[in-house]
Amino acid sequence: MWPMAIQPSSVAAVRRQAISLLHQVGNETPAYDVNVLLGKVLRLKPAEVMLRQEDDLSSQQLEAFDQAIRRRVQHEPVAYITGTKGFRRIDVLVNSSVLVPRPETELLVQVTLDLWDEVGPCLVVDVGTGSGAVGLALAEERPTLHVLGTDVSNSALDVAAQNAKRLSLLDRARFSRTSGFAGIEISGALVTANLPYIPSGEISELPPDILEWEPRKALDGGVDGLVVIRSVVSQLEHSNAVGAIFEVGVNQSAPVARLLVDAGFSATSIHYDLSGYSRVVAALRPAGSISRV
Template structure:
């Protein structure tokens, strides 16, 4: 769509929505009508329900905002980056191109970690590769007794994570540190969590354009076999965990057996392999 295509005069919202849906469908977007509704609601500063009851045509400034957002989505930029936010664990998070977009599968890891912390009581937690901070923030909000250290090698990602902690009013319980995995001098932890890069390098370019072209490659690429970070984390985990401490990591589909073998090789006892809501093995829980 050429910029300005929606600005030829007053247009009813149903007309604009129908046209945008066709544009997104032709661009290969998987959910064209839903995405068009979300973007139109954002441009009009309405809820999606509000779109159904509004009778006024699209105003000029609204058309300009919608045109710009629609053009970005037609280029397959992720909806979350266009909106600048994404929900995770019933919390609202800022996201941009410096961080991965939160996935619902990661709520399996957040839920397992939260169960562990509630049973443990006061605990020190390390979140490796925090990205936008979704795990650290979700744990801090839902278990205020936890004291959390969150690391990332990307300064830009850490800035997003810090803002998300402020956004969700838990910044006083999370220390964000620049580090490649484990933070030097931070002491031992009762729980280490991580959603590390786990996609095989050769597969990244074949992923959906939203992922391959827009999400940070460093947060996706797990090496030749996708398992590099499990080896790096597993090799050092025992020296960073307190007695009976736990390591919980998210894994990709079909990686359960191999990741469990890697962790066992480094002296960790695999306690459980947890599946997500789709029945796919998603989290490995190991003990020091």
Template structure:
């Protein structure tokens, strides 16, 4: 038999990652790793922890190993079928909420929803909002629906299987449209590094210059926006200027980019007057 303290000391992973995996295996909270650190662990628990640690050592993301990732204060289910929610994307949620701050019963469209993290976070913060969430992957939509059922009270998110806006009811008009589209260029070496190797390629790259999805959405969004409706994107660290130019060329006004906590221009958007 071994105890938690000994198992963590022997683990080659960074301490934080080792603790997360052990808490997952044992179903313990962090405080229990301190208060119960010399409690004998079962051989099954040790074996499961060591198996997960080996997979992490081979590069598999922590979120996929535990099946969960926290985002905007909510705990989302994660599978290999969806992009892992990241802290910098919380800026997109904040911008969407700011855009609908004065609206009553606003309508929100999330394009490329994945886990549903953006759409569900908005719906959770604004229970009066009606939110539509689109993804072309049925497997991703299954994950998002499950997250919505677990995290939201009431049927406030409508999920649509669609290639961007193709299957969205053309009579709808939204106060804000948001998207975290695939924006990594196909030749970017980061696609072969770290967690990205295990995430769905179609959620990461357009297999082109990283801007094709953004071009498509900018072209289609005005047909679905309410008067003075807002469109906001997450994009790559070096794409803000290009996205602003595309928005302005399409007729958007008050175009601007917002920086994330690392000081990177992470999101760009503007308003459209119908």
């Protein structure tokens, strides 16, 4: 752990020692993590930390940073330590009740925005909303877009509601505790979802930052990773939703596209993330097959 007896005081010395500690426990991004955590303590942007290397930390700042590094050495995600995570154009509050929003999920937002622009103004239902990052990013980027976020976790919905209030979006974002969208009228709505899609047998192979800290219920997609997605698609089959967009795991785009076609959707499209993986599957109802209300 952090050797308190040394008590380095300059930003440069503290930074070097913290990077070394994180490197020793297998952290793959020690310099970045230290810059973020130091930035939090010093009230600086991570990039600005490098410009303040000769500054000295106060005893209070040293103590705060010491506690942050102790948590990171235990593989606690940086976002849980700082309490926030940047996503698209917003910052959202996060804690261990919700997944940390991932960069690849920003693609889900973009595809949803593109479809919303295409089909015209309609309600967006964000299934498995968690922190509310997806739905709130959508509302922030389209001033007339209304979103309904659903989740089975009350604690996650509390976080989402806090984020909506913090972002001044309570007038266009609401949340409901339900499985999928059970009991909710979604005729003419666009459904977007980042649901658990990791096969149960692969959960134990996840990095400790995820395995030991993030909520398993938000990760575990059952035997083939598609149990929860399949359940929501089954609900969609009996709905009048105008379209659906799902984030998926590796090698899941084709089977999810087939599920959507079997549920009465057409015009399916597959979208790739920056790493080249098929990450998002989108589908619309055939023209004339829905009645907008």
